[in-house]
Amino acid sequence: MILFGQHQGSFNFPVQASSFAEGVDSLYMIEYAISTVFFVLIVGVMGYFVWKYRKRPGHERPIPSSSHNTWLEIAWTVLPCFLLVWMFIQGAYGYLELRNPPDNCKEIWVTAQQWSWSFHYPEEGPSADLHLSKDQPVKLRLASSDVLHSFYIPEFRQKMDIIPGRYVWVWFNPTKASGFLKPFHLRCTEYCGTGHSAAEMSQKPVYVHDMPWDEMLAAYVRWDESKKSSVDNGERLYKMLCAGCHSKVKDEKKIGPSFNGNWGAEVQFTDGSSAVVDENYIKNSILEPNSQVRSGYASANGSSQMPALFNGRQLNESEISYLIAYIKSLNGVSEEAVDPTAEADNPAEKTDPSKADNK
Amino acid sequence: MSTVSERQELFGHAPAKNYLTAGSGIMSWLGTLDHKRIGVMYLIGVMCAFALGGFFALMVRLELLTPDEYIMSEQWYNRMFTLHGAVMVFVFIIPSIPAALGNFVLPMMLGAKDVAFPRLNLASFYLWMFGTLFFLISIFTHSLDTGWTFYTPYSVRTSSAVLYATMGVFILGFSSIFTGLNFITTVNTMRPPGMTWFKMPLFLWGIYATAIIQVLATPVLAITVLLLMAERVFGLGVFDPSLGGDPVLFQHFFWFYSHPAVYIMILPAMAIISELIAVYSQKKIFGYEFIAYSSIAIALLSFIVWGHHMFTSGQSDMAILVFSGLTFTVAVPSAVKVFNWLATLYKGCISLTTPMLYALSFIFLFGIGGLTGLPLGTLSTDVHLHDTYFVVAHFHYVMVGGTLIAFLGGIFHWWPKMFGRMYNDSLGRIGAIIVFCGFNLTFFPQFIMGSRGMPRRYARYDPDFQVFHQLSTLGVLVLGAGLLFSTYILIHSLFKGKKCSGNPWGAATLEWQCSSPPPHHNFDHKPLFAEPYDYDQLEFDEDVEGYVFKDVEIPESKPAPEPQSV
Numbered sequence: 007m008i009l010f011g012q013h014q015g016s017f018n019f020p021v022q023a024s025s026f027a028e029g030v031d032s033l034y035m036i037e038y039a040i041s042t043v044f045f046v047l048i049v050g051v052m053g054y055f056v057w058k059y060r061k062r063p064g065h066e067r068p069i070p071s072s073s074h075n076t077w078l079e080i081a082w083t084v085l086p087c088f089l090l091v092w093m094f095i096q097g098a099y100g101y102l103e104l105r106n107p108p109d110n111c112k113e114i115w116v117t118a119q120q121w122s123w124s125f126h127y128p129e130e131g132p133s134a135d136l137h138l139s140k141d142q143p144v145k146l147r148l149a150s151s152d153v154l155h156s157f158y159i160p161e162f163r164q165k166m167d168i169i170p171g172r173y174v175w176v177w178f179n180p181t182k183a184s185g186f187l188k189p190f191h192l193r194c195t196e197y198c199g200t201g202h203s204a205a206e207m208s209q210k211p212v213y214v215h216d217m218p219w220d221e222m223l224a225a226y227v228r229w230d231e232s233k234k235s236s237v238d239n240g241e242r243l244y245k246m247l248c249a250g251c252h253s254k255v256k257d258e259k260k261i262g263p264s265f266n267g268n269w270g271a272e273v274q275f276t277d278g279s280s281a282v283v284d285e286n287y288i289k290n291s292i293l294e295p296n297s298q299v300r301s302g303y304a305s306a307n308g309s310s311q312m313p314a315l316f317n318g319r320q321l322n323e324s325e326i327s328y329l330i331a332y333i334k335s336l337n338g339v340s341e342e343a344v345d346p347t348a349e350a351d352n353p354a355e356k357t358d359p360s361k362a363d364n365k
Numbered sequence: 366m367s368t369v370s371e372r373q374e375l376f377g378h379a380p381a382k383n384y385l386t387a388g389s390g391i392m393s394w395l396g397t398l399d400h401k402r403i404g405v406m407y408l409i410g411v412m413c414a415f416a417l418g419g420f421f422a423l424m425v426r427l428e429l430l431t432p433d434e435y436i437m438s439e440q441w442y443n444r445m446f447t448l449h450g451a452v453m454v455f456v457f458i459i460p461s462i463p464a465a466l467g468n469f470v471l472p473m474m475l476g477a478k479d480v481a482f483p484r485l486n487l488a489s490f491y492l493w494m495f496g497t498l499f500f501l502i503s504i505f506t507h508s509l510d511t512g513w514t515f516y517t518p519y520s521v522r523t524s525s526a527v528l529y530a531t532m533g534v535f536i537l538g539f540s541s542i543f544t545g546l547n548f549i550t551t552v553n554t555m556r557p558p559g560m561t562w563f564k565m566p567l568f569l570w571g572i573y574a575t576a577i578i579q580v581l582a583t584p585v586l587a588i589t590v591l592l593l594m595a596e597r598v599f600g601l602g603v604f605d606p607s608l609g610g611d612p613v614l615f616q617h618f619f620w621f622y623s624h625p626a627v628y629i630m631i632l633p634a635m636a637i638i639s640e641l642i643a644v645y646s647q648k649k650i651f652g653y654e655f656i657a658y659s660s661i662a663i664a665l666l667s668f669i670v671w672g673h674h675m676f677t678s679g680q681s682d683m684a685i686l687v688f689s690g691l692t693f694t695v696a697v698p699s700a701v702k703v704f705n706w707l708a709t710l711y712k713g714c715i716s717l718t719t720p721m722l723y724a725l726s727f728i729f730l731f732g733i734g735g736l737t738g739l740p741l742g743t744l745s746t747d748v749h750l751h752d753t754y755f756v757v758a759h760f761h762y763v764m765v766g767g768t769l770i771a772f773l774g775g776i777f778h779w780w781p782k783m784f785g786r787m788y789n790d791s792l793g794r795i796g797a798i799i800v801f802c803g804f805n806l807t808f809f810p811q812f813i814m815g816s817r818g819m820p821r822r823y824a825r826y827d828p829d830f831q832v833f834h835q836l837s838t839l840g841v842l843v844l845g846a847g848l849l850f851s852t853y854i855l856i857h858s859l860f861k862g863k864k865c866s867g868n869p870w871g872a873a874t875l876e877w878q879c880s881s882p883p884p885h886h887n888f889d890h891k892p893l894f895a896e897p898y899d900y901d902q903l904e905f906d907e908d909v910e911g912y913v914f915k916d917v918e919i920p921e922s923k924p925a926p927e928p929q930s931v
Contacts, residue, residue: 015817017813018813018816018817019816019817019818020817020818026745029745030745030746030748030749033740033743033745033746034740034746034749034816037739037740037743037746038740040739041736041737041739044732044736045732045733045736048703048707048728048732049728049729049732051707052707052710052725052728052729055707055710055711055713055715056710056715056717056725059646059710059711059712059713059714059715060715060716060717061647061714061715061716065714066714072649072651072711072712073649073650073651073652073653073898074651074652074653074654074655075651075652075708078708079652079655079701079704079705082700082701082704083655083697083700083701086696086697086700087697090693090694090696090697090739091693093693093739093742093743094689094690094693094742094743096743096745097689097742097743097744097745097746097747098686098689098690098744098745099745100743100744100745100746101682101685101686101689101744101745101748102682103745104745104748105682152518152522153518153519153522154516154517154518154519154612156677156752158752158818158820160749160817160818161818163748163749164748164749165677165748165749165751165752166677166679167677167678167679169606169612169613169678169679170518170606170607170612171606171607171611171612172606172679174679191827193818193820194820195751195752195753195820195821196516196752197443197511197512197516197519197821197822198519199443199510199519199523200439200440200443200510201439202439202443202822202823202824203439203820203822203823203824203825203826204439204825205825208820208823208825208826208827209827261439305524308524309524
């Protein structure tokens, strides 16, 4: 096997970062080996016969030709069954392990929506990113606020479809720390519409920290709204709810318009009217997305692609205000503006949540 | 021993009047009840559908050349992969072998004049046309973007043309049911004297097993899409949880049809391979009864393994364990067929003609497709591989490497019978090799991508996977070139091909006893029934330029009773 280096995993697999990974990979490799043996035999025998019994002058096939051999046929029907039963049993054992969490799991609530993920730690409250502790098993309660999604972290070899209208659970025990620059990724694997492969849905970073659970929570998850600026609160909401469809890069078109670059400008709607982007426009877009659909962003039947509910609820007044503050800061029109050019010029910072979260 | 002129008459070139020249004008085709003409119309139709589905596939692969936007938005990408899957599955691959080749070959293999219900047969073709029309409407109005599986609740809520497409699926389903019904009746009632069940050509066993699935499984799909339509139009709560429904119920209903449908695709392909391997080895098929029973076993097992599409869907663990166990049983009859084909080659007299190259490709590719089913049936590995490119590669190896390759092999095998002209076999072989190489280059990298964690249905992806996607896109260009080249060879032969005799390959099934192309009523002489794989009775005749019976007793007479007009 070709190795691409430790963090890259093997040729066939991503890095093994959970307690399941080694078992799953080795069972796969055993089946791979068994299959290879069978395949080489089949193709080898085929090639040999085709060459040996090729039609050529002087080659006569025996007449009458053989037509069956019952014992041989029974043998090649029955013998593979033993291998198949072995594979089934191995797979079933591995599966039961994947499905049965131990008692010392910490719980996290995960909500998937079109098209972003959000997380809620019972001890600390909501979080924009998924932070885990190495060697601390976690049990995730998965919910969807709209259509089917699927929770898949390849490095953990664990996957579970998320079904709207009910909770499902999934567990794993991360055994490898990820570091900030090379996080693992949460990828949606059940098609969920336009933004199924948008980065927020398909490449959501998963951070595994090499520190105890409580310290990890205090360092990365704890968030006291009252002690943060409106812009910081807005940015956090943006990452939890908006980033799947709206860019913060100037004028970058995603499923929805960018949050950066339109403030104060006049924008066109599909019904021919227009408006200036200001506080009222933002609020109206969040609460009544269908009342003003931006030209170029409508869905196939002309309606807005913006969900009316986020995580199954309407945003409240202070949350809308935080978002407006954040949007203004991105556009450089607020007094408490962060420097928007620095943000755009340094894309590495986008994947570094320590700046936003670790304060 | 018969005279040269008698042999010429029995086995030689076609008389001036054959089924192609029996009537002229477009209406003589559109209103025909002749199974051969209906088969040819299906062939043209499904090849057009294949070209359309292939165009969508090309768009998908081109977009995936780069991790970010290359030629289309995410919305358009989602439409392209949906239309690729839906057109290929419902419009092309399900009708391909049974409706096109089955229609042409099945009655002649039975020595019959036509299928049991010729009018129903024509009706099936028009249903296919109507269903396809609805699909085309759905393409040109708010293109479908649900994936070919129509999973709820997304398909209930999306603004795209789900209604037109599901109506198309509904109508195509009836086309499939009627074709199946027709074939079951034909095989049951119209076998010639002496052709007992276990003396039927294996192609008929395969088509018969397929027809059973078509008749029993397709109604479930029809009901499912009707419920989906009712939910969209009337707000009836069946599948959408916000209306009180259950989305997993839809998956059960859908796969209860669509898993058997996988075998609607592969069983006729295996049936073709059984014919090709025997004919081009000039040797009696090995283990006839095991192959025949394995077709029936696959057809029956296909009804009880649907849950393996739903290992991560939130079914109960017990259901999942049971479905995994049952899934492994399907491996047995499939493996039996492969071993029997290999044993047929043993001590044969093998000609590497174009159809034979396709048959050998099938064994290679279906071998990979089948064996990669093992880690997908194994539960713990499937959880990782489910809904990744590993699955995409696996089912393309089965459906394209299996069904499409067998379909091409069948076309090249029966082409001289259909049109009375022989194509350039050397160029045909080159075409087959290009298709084989292009196919592997397209889909093999997807296995590696998949086990490394690349999910399906992504328009944008992690740049780590780019090299695999690029190889795959390169492969699809080679594959497309091979397919275009092979099509060119076939079409070229219609105009420039050498005229061929009734039995140019030395096959022993009955359809090779009439002239090429066959007369309007198939057989001018009552066919001489013999074992379908008894090649010892045939010999090559220079005068006829084809194979003839060694000791033929010219039947008493005169052409079979004057055909009644149809």
